[in-house]
Amino acid sequence: MVQIPNTPAPTMPPAPRSVPTSADVARLAGVSRATVSYVLNNAGAVRISEPTRRRVRAAAEELGYVPHAAARALRAGHSRMVLMPTLPVPAGPLYSQFVHDFQGALSSLDYTVVQYGATGQGDDEARAWAELRPVAVLVAGPGLGPEGVAVLKRSGARAVVTLSPEAVEGARAVPLDHADVGRSAAGHLYARGRRRIAVVVPAEPGMEMFSAPRLAGAREALHGSDATVTELSLAYTEESAAALAARWPALGLDAVFAYNDEYAMLLMRALLDAGLRVPRDVAVIGADDLMLGRLLRPRLSTVRIELPSGRELASLVDRAVRSPAAAPESHEPYGATVVQRDSS
Amino acid sequence: MVQIPNTPAPTMPPAPRSVPTSADVARLAGVSRATVSYVLNNAGAVRISEPTRRRVRAAAEELGYVPHAAARALRAGHSRMVLMPTLPVPAGPLYSQFVHDFQGALSSLDYTVVQYGATGQGDDEARAWAELRPVAVLVAGPGLGPEGVAVLKRSGARAVVTLSPEAVEGARAVPLDHADVGRSAAGHLYARGRRRIAVVVPAEPGMEMFSAPRLAGAREALHGSDATVTELSLAYTEESAAALAARWPALGLDAVFAYNDEYAMLLMRALLDAGLRVPRDVAVIGADDLMLGRLLRPRLSTVRIELPSGRELASLVDRAVRSPAAAPESHEPYGATVVQRDSS
DNA sequence: TTGAAAGCGTTACCAC
DNA sequence: GTGGTAACGCTTTCAA
Numbered sequence: 001m002v003q004i005p006n007t008p009a010p011t012m013p014p015a016p017r018s019v020p021t022s023a024d025v026a027r028l029a030g031v032s033r034a035t036v037s038y039v040l041n042n043a044g045a046v047r048i049s050e051p052t053r054r055r056v057r058a059a060a061e062e063l064g065y066v067p068h069a070a071a072r073a074l075r076a077g078h079s080r081m082v083l084m085p086t087l088p089v090p091a092g093p094l095y096s097q098f099v100h101d102f103q104g105a106l107s108s109l110d111y112t113v114v115q116y117g118a119t120g121q122g123d124d125e126a127r128a129w130a131e132l133r134p135v136a137v138l139v140a141g142p143g144l145g146p147e148g149v150a151v152l153k154r155s156g157a158r159a160v161v162t163l164s165p166e167a168v169e170g171a172r173a174v175p176l177d178h179a180d181v182g183r184s185a186a187g188h189l190y191a192r193g194r195r196r197i198a199v200v201v202p203a204e205p206g207m208e209m210f211s212a213p214r215l216a217g218a219r220e221a222l223h224g225s226d227a228t229v230t231e232l233s234l235a236y237t238e239e240s241a242a243a244l245a246a247r248w249p250a251l252g253l254d255a256v257f258a259y260n261d262e263y264a265m266l267l268m269r270a271l272l273d274a275g276l277r278v279p280r281d282v283a284v285i286g287a288d289d290l291m292l293g294r295l296l297r298p299r300l301s302t303v304r305i306e307l308p309s310g311r312e313l314a315s316l317v318d319r320a321v322r323s324p325a326a327a328p329e330s331h332e333p334y335g336a337t338v339v340q341r342d343s344s
Numbered sequence: 345m346v347q348i349p350n351t352p353a354p355t356m357p358p359a360p361r362s363v364p365t366s367a368d369v370a371r372l373a374g375v376s377r378a379t380v381s382y383v384l385n386n387a388g389a390v391r392i393s394e395p396t397r398r399r400v401r402a403a404a405e406e407l408g409y410v411p412h413a414a415a416r417a418l419r420a421g422h423s424r425m426v427l428m429p430t431l432p433v434p435a436g437p438l439y440s441q442f443v444h445d446f447q448g449a450l451s452s453l454d455y456t457v458v459q460y461g462a463t464g465q466g467d468d469e470a471r472a473w474a475e476l477r478p479v480a481v482l483v484a485g486p487g488l489g490p491e492g493v494a495v496l497k498r499s500g501a502r503a504v505v506t507l508s509p510e511a512v513e514g515a516r517a518v519p520l521d522h523a524d525v526g527r528s529a530a531g532h533l534y535a536r537g538r539r540r541i542a543v544v545v546p547a548e549p550g551m552e553m554f555s556a557p558r559l560a561g562a563r564e565a566l567h568g569s570d571a572t573v574t575e576l577s578l579a580y581t582e583e584s585a586a587a588l589a590a591r592w593p594a595l596g597l598d599a600v601f602a603y604n605d606e607y608a609m610l611l612m613r614a615l616l617d618a619g620l621r622v623p624r625d626v627a628v629i630g631a632d633d634l635m636l637g638r639l640l641r642p643r644l645s646t647v648r649i650e651l652p653s654g655r656e657l658a659s660l661v662d663r664a665v666r667s668p669a670a671a672p673e674s675h676e677p678y679g680a681t682v683v684q685r686d687s688s
Numbered sequence: 689t690t691g692a693a694a695g696c697g698t699t700a701c702c703a704c
Numbered sequence: 705g706t707g708g709t710a711a712c713g714c715t716t717t718c719a720a
Binding site for chain 1: 364410
């Protein structure tokens with residue numbers, strides 16, 4: 001029996017053939033690669049006969065052909081990828097929700113959102129991002145300097161948006177004023193008559209990026225007043241909270257602003273368990289207005305940070321991409337508002 | 345004065361010149377593109393004179409040259425991108441932590457992790473993923489059928505790993521048994537003498553993916569017993585919880601297993617506020633062993649699902665990539681264990 | 689030690 | 705209507 005060359009016996013498991021290209025489709029359909037491209041991209045300019053279309057589609061189907069995004073981007077000279085470097089710390093609920101909304105909104109604007117696992121730390125992170133040639137980059141937190149922005153723009157990024165507290169030269173800033181969270185919290189505690197105020201900072205590494213401005217804001221708000229600010233480190237474990245609560249009386253503090261509601265809840269629980277009364281002995285306020293803060297008793301006071309919605313930010317990115325030259329519409333800083341409940 | 349063509353006047357602001365390529369670097373350094381490639385990739389095989397190396401590096405620096413990842417991948421025929429489609433719902437703390445660990449571990453194995461914002465829903469999601477030609481794909485939850493796996497593999501993915509409850513033909517399954525969460529919770533409540541058991545399911549769309557198996561597991565565990573299972577829908581708002589708590593007495597239920605700790609806490613708080621006693625009138629158990637469950641009083645019982653660590657999973661992916669032919673080492677299902685506290 | 693050239697998969701222009 | 709062909713940016717083999 002004669003075996004046709006290059007045709008495996010029908011009963012053989014399909015060999016790990018290499019991935020099919022449009023050329024393979026063209027060959028199988030008996031047309032040129034150009035025709036394949038026209039058919040599969042529904043090009044309206046050229047008209048292809050219906051039988052040909054069918055043959056091409058059938059061939060693509062049979063081979064399991066999937067176009068190669070990199071090749072397409074290379075040829076096109078651009079893509080619609082919006083790159084969002086992942087944070088160096090696990091995302092909190094606030095950020096998760098935001099990312100989800102942002103992605104959805106950008107998807108309906110026909111962009112593709114990619115969260116890129118930042119590997120190399122340091123100044124050349126921006127280079128790694130630029131290698132992907134994204135059409136826009138949204139970076140939360142610091143870690144991007146003016147030179148980084150320049151690298152990205154020179155690599156074709158038509159919009160670089162930072163969610164950082166301070167503006168970066170060349171990027172559209174969405175000024176999230178984390179310092180204002182600290183200012184608001186400290187101001188609130190002061191107004192409630194507290195004078196010996198603690199600020200809790202996460203002990204976990206990598207969180208300074210957000211905690212530092214909040215601490216600084218609190219310090220700033222009370223600077224020159226008769227109140228003192230004490231920085232306390234707290235790990236996100238019950239043990240750490242219990243230890244801190246145990247030495248609380250010795251610290252002589254009458255209020256605490258914790259990094260966020262999670263740390264605030266953890267500490268408040270430990271303080272209550274240690275026999276302190278909240279808010280009488282110590283006032284507690286957190287930040288981010290998480291749901292869980294409403295569940296504990298006393299209900300946790302908190303500072304809510306104003307956040308642009310994912311939809312707003314998506315639209316900002318879209319506008320920036322479409323007219324990169326336009327003046328970087330400066331937004332007034334997103335501030336913070338105190339939500340007083342029962343713990344302060 | 346003669347102006348050299350193509351050279352802008354020195355005082356002109358740098359025009360939005362197009363993005364520099366290795367050819368530009370070569371031109372500026374006065375060498376060939378090949379030499380540029382050798383120098384910038386530290387090719388050991390060929391030896392380039394030190395002065396030349398310097399010239400090339402200087403030129404690249406001056407132009408702000410960044411290599412084009414797509415072009416490189418195209419030429420190389422492969423990349424080290426591990427693709428992780430983003431969930432269709434905002435990630436919870438458990439998942440966020442896992443993703444973070446997984447990314448870190450894969451980074452040290454020199455892979456690049458990309459979370460890809462799923463846009464088109466349906467059967468052809470896999471096609472969109474395949475267009476990126478990832479070397480591996482990790483998909484959490486369902487939504488990937490055998491044909492999807494086939495598409496990915498034909499497109500060059502050397503490993504497809506699912507984190508779904510049920511195994512998918514062709515993919516390495518990490519069998520996360522969400523049903524076992526429900527089974528364990530229901531079994532625990534039954535053992536504690538409860539017979540009229542509620543299962544709370546999130547009202548938010550898109551959560552069925554995880555809640556359905558947990559509900560099914562609970563039903564299964566109690567099937568044929570003298571206990572009843574009542575499915576209750578709950579939105580993640582205080583209003584919804586209060587409404588449910590208000591009609592609780594009329595329901596005649598003596599226990600509730602909530603989708604996860606967040607929903608459990610929300611409902612427990614509402615039940616307590618409505619005057620019910622926990623666990624006396626109603627036993628409550630959640631899932632996922634979140635920190636916040638330990639803060640409320642009574643402390644929330646929970647079901648902890650065994651999860652492979654990000655590191656383990658990264659190593660699994662790495663092994664799968666290196667020898668795709670190897671037998672898909674089947675792991676026994678990750679189960680669930682009850683953590684009894686005070687609410688049940 | 690360096691350069692010329694081919695080729696990765698795709699699309700767009702321009703002949704046929 | 706359809707099919708060559710060139711080009712996108714990069715790496716690598718081969719030749720000089």
